[in-house]
Amino acid sequence: MTRIAKWLALALLLAVLGVVTTPSATAQAPVTLTLYDPTGAFEVTQTFAPRLPDLNGKTICELSNDSWEAKRTFPLIESLLQKQFPTIKIISWDQFPHGNIAETGIDNDKAATAVKQKGCQAVIVGNAG
Amino acid sequence: MVVTRQGFSQVVANAFAGLGFSPTESPTMYEFPLNMFIPGSDLSPLREHFDQIVAGLTTWKPKITKTGIIEPGENVVVSGATYPEAVDKLNNVLAQKLWTDGLPVTPATAERVKWILTGTDLPPSQSLGTIGPRMGIATVQQVAISLAMAGGRPEYLPIVIAVVQAMTSTGPTPGKTATDGDFYTQGWNATTQNTWPVVIVNGPVAKQIRLSSGYGVMGPDPQHPAAAVIGRTIRLILQNIGGGVPGIGSMKIHAPAMQTNMVLAEDEEGLPANWPSYSVSNRGFKPGENAVTCLMVNGVNLINNTNRDLADESLGLVINAILPSGKVPATPPARADMNNLSGLLLMPRLFPQTLHDVKGFDKAALQQFIWEKTKITNNPKQINIVCTGGEQSGMAVWLPNGMGNDIVSKPVALPKNWDQLIKQAEKDLGPLPAW
Numbered sequence: 001m002t003r004i005a006k007w008l009a010l011a012l013l014l015a016v017l018g019v020v021t022t023p024s025a026t027a028q029a030p031v032t033l034t035l036y037d038p039t040g041a042f043e044v045t046q047t048f049a050p051r052l053p054d055l056n057g058k059t060i061c062e063l064s065n066d067s068w069e070a071k072r073t074f075p076l077i078e079s080l081l082q083k084q085f086p087t088i089k090i091i092s093w094d095q096f097p098h099g100n101i102a103e104t105g106i107d108n109d110k111a112a113t114a115v116k117q118k119g120c121q122a123v124i125v126g127n128a129g
Numbered sequence: 130m131v132v133t134r135q136g137f138s139q140v141v142a143n144a145f146a147g148l149g150f151s152p153t154e155s156p157t158m159y160e161f162p163l164n165m166f167i168p169g170s171d172l173s174p175l176r177e178h179f180d181q182i183v184a185g186l187t188t189w190k191p192k193i194t195k196t197g198i199i200e201p202g203e204n205v206v207v208s209g210a211t212y213p214e215a216v217d218k219l220n221n222v223l224a225q226k227l228w229t230d231g232l233p234v235t236p237a238t239a240e241r242v243k244w245i246l247t248g249t250d251l252p253p254s255q256s257l258g259t260i261g262p263r264m265g266i267a268t269v270q271q272v273a274i275s276l277a278m279a280g281g282r283p284e285y286l287p288i289v290i291a292v293v294q295a296m297t298s299t300g301p302t303p304g305k306t307a308t309d310g311d312f313y314t315q316g317w318n319a320t321t322q323n324t325w326p327v328v329i330v331n332g333p334v335a336k337q338i339r340l341s342s343g344y345g346v347m348g349p350d351p352q353h354p355a356a357a358v359i360g361r362t363i364r365l366i367l368q369n370i371g372g373g374v375p376g377i378g379s380m381k382i383h384a385p386a387m388q389t390n391m392v393l394a395e396d397e398e399g400l401p402a403n404w405p406s407y408s409v410s411n412r413g414f415k416p417g418e419n420a421v422t423c424l425m426v427n428g429v430n431l432i433n434n435t436n437r438d439l440a441d442e443s444l445g446l447v448i449n450a451i452l453p454s455g456k457v458p459a460t461p462p463a464r465a466d467m468n469n470l471s472g473l474l475l476m477p478r479l480f481p482q483t484l485h486d487v488k489g490f491d492k493a494a495l496q497q498f499i500w501e502k503t504k505i506t507n508n509p510k511q512i513n514i515v516c517t518g519g520e521q522s523g524m525a526v527w528l529p530n531g532m533g534n535d536i537v538s539k540p541v542a543l544p545k546n547w548d549q550l551i552k553q554a555e556k557d558l559g560p561l562p563a564w
Contacts, residue, residue: 031215032208033236037201038228038278038369040271042264045149048156048191051483055186068134068166076172077132107500122186126132127161 038040041068052122061120064093065106068127077124130185131158134166139377140319143262148551151193152263152372157185163299201271202388227374229278230364230388233498237277245273250544257290258297259346263313263372267293271363271370275503277433279361280318282557284338284550287541288355292328294535295423307412307422310468310535315522318424323383324531326363327473328393331408332419334541335394336561337551342396343519343564346475351563360389360468366430391426392529396516399478403491407438407515410492412453412538414507419541424470435480437522440487443480444498450527452503461500465507468535472505473513479522481514519564 053056060081064070070093078090093116097111105111106125115123133141138155146152157182162174175267207222209215220233235241246253246269252268262269269290276289300309317324330340341353349357364387373379381561397406410416412422435443449455451472462469484490490498492514500509513536516522544550554563 005519009500015269028210032206032210033215033219033238035205035207035219035223036237036242036270036274037204038237038271039201039275040265040267040363041198041200042146042152042259042266042369043149044151044193044196047194047451048150048154051185051187051189053187055183060186069168069170069172072130072172073161073165073175076175077182079181080176084179084183109248122130124130124182124186127134 056087058121059089059119061090061091061115061118061123062093063096063106063111063123063125064098066099070127073127130182131156133158133160135160140380140454143319143372143378146264147261150434154191154193157189158229170493172230188485195430216480228369230361234278235280237274241277242273245277245281245283245286247546248283248544248550253425260297260366260371262319262378265370267297267366272366275365276362279358281337281358281362282554284554285355285359288359289328291421291539291541293366294539298454307467311538312423312537313534314371318367318371319379320455321380321382322427322532323381324425326385326423329407329422330394331406332417334419339561340394342394342515342517346393346517347391356392359390360392361489363390364388393517397430397480400516401485403484404415404481405492412512420538421541422536422538424473424536425531425533426473426528428529430527432525432527435522435525437479437483440483447525448502451505458504461504461507463507467511469511470530470533470536471511471513472530473515475515475517476525477518477521478516479520480525481516483522
């Protein structure tokens with residue numbers, strides 16, 4: 001038996017005994033996948049207004065879509081605000097365009113104009129959703 | 130300061146995003162328990178949490194204080210010992226980020242997205258519009274990412290781009306032309322209503338990309354994969370760019386067909402004589418022009434047993450499906466323009482052929498007949514009829530209109546390398562199917 005044949009025989013024996021593995025069974029290089037974020041950019045054109053340090057003496061307005069018991073929750077909010085801030089001025093939701101009707105509802109430029117005209121310093125919107 | 134119901138915080142954030150605020154930061158908000166909706170309910174939760182309303186008006190501080198573009202996040206990187214393991218990990222990560230539709234997606238790697246982008250001559254950074262309610266910017270690149278995730282191919286991209294152009298259209302209402310309506314995506318993508326988009330493709334592009342107009346149209350089909358993939362892409366765009374995650378940004382109570390929406394081609398080869406295609410009769414395009422039309426529906430009314438030689442009976446079934454109450458309104462709707470939503474009638478080729486052969490109807494005659502019996506539109510021309518569904522005549526479908534503003538159509542722009550893309554598709558997928 002030549003030297004090469006001896007080595008081949010030894011390799012075969014070790015492979016059978018599981019001491020040596022074949023190349024295909026050796027550990028593979030890890031696979032790395034890099035994916036794009038699918039959500040995309042967006043543009044912020046407006047930021048939230050600064051808060052009011054104290055509600056006493058301020059004009060707080062209400063806007064309503066007339067849904068989800070808003071006609072019960074707003075009066076409660078009004079009474080609680082009035083109790084905690086005695087000099088607060090509240091302009092109720094029915095003084096503004098309200099509801100979901102396209103021409104006359106809350107989602108309308110007329111509502112925004114009315115908020116400005118009435119001197120609102122903060123607005124509570126409800127009951128959204 | 131916003132008062133809303135439990136679970137609607139992201140809906141409110143999205144609504145503010147529609148006004149230009151950051152969708153990543155909600156306005157100050159008090160979410161009251163859902164059962165407070167019941168008339169006469171206990172309002173004590175509002176009383177107990179009144180301090181939240183006061184805090185929202187006085188001490189709350191926004192995190193985002195500057196205007197400008199906010200770019201998408203970092204790329205997602207995952208590793209695995211093998212490719213399947215890496216893909217599994219990837220899908221787990223994407224599911225946790227709420228970026229899948231519940232099924233595994235194809236990795237949107239740079240290489241795959243670059244391949245998809247060979248389907249357009251537009252630059253990747255070009256904005257196609259914003260998708261509501263989140264108002265994410267749908268660039269060509271972002272749309273290609275969604276198409277890659279859905280398992281798409283470059284030859285689908287021109288259709289997806291045209292669909293996004295239609296869905297981001299906020300033109301005047303009522304629209305003056307077929308291409309400038311208000312599709313109102315920020316509304317129907319967020320609503321509780323069960324409404325979903327239908328995409329109708331006219332022109333030779335439909336057959337070239339293997340979009341079905343035959344058996345099983347709108348359903349899964351290995352010979353015609355385009356509908357499922359394009360529809361899924363639209364879904365991913367609406368969810369990821371538009372923010373329409375169920376129960377978070379989209380409050381649809383039931384959402385049938387939203388997995389892949391409804392994407393279909395008109396069976397233009399099956400149209401009878403004097404029967405123009407939908408894009409010609411209703412949308413103002415020329416014969417042979419490639420166009421997509423998007424409209425919103427909210428249901429599928431099967432019209433069963435519309436068999437050949439039973440033309441009158443079949444028409445009766447159609448009318449029953451369109452107007453189940455049988456009560457024809459005394460006054461038809463006021464809106465007279467062609468973009469008015471008014472439902473969609475789908476009929477396989479032998480049905481209109483029968484009406485043509487037996488009753489001598491052309492398309493205008495059928496529109497007139499339906500209009501006189503239902504008055505669901507202002508005028509007969511507004512009745513939407515598309516021939517699709519294969520060679521038979523036994524069934525038709527009426528899709529009632531869903532929440533939305535307008536029907537919007539867009540032309541399909543093919544890239545310069547179109548012939549190469551179609552040849553490559555034939556190599557990859559085999560010859561075009563017979564039908």
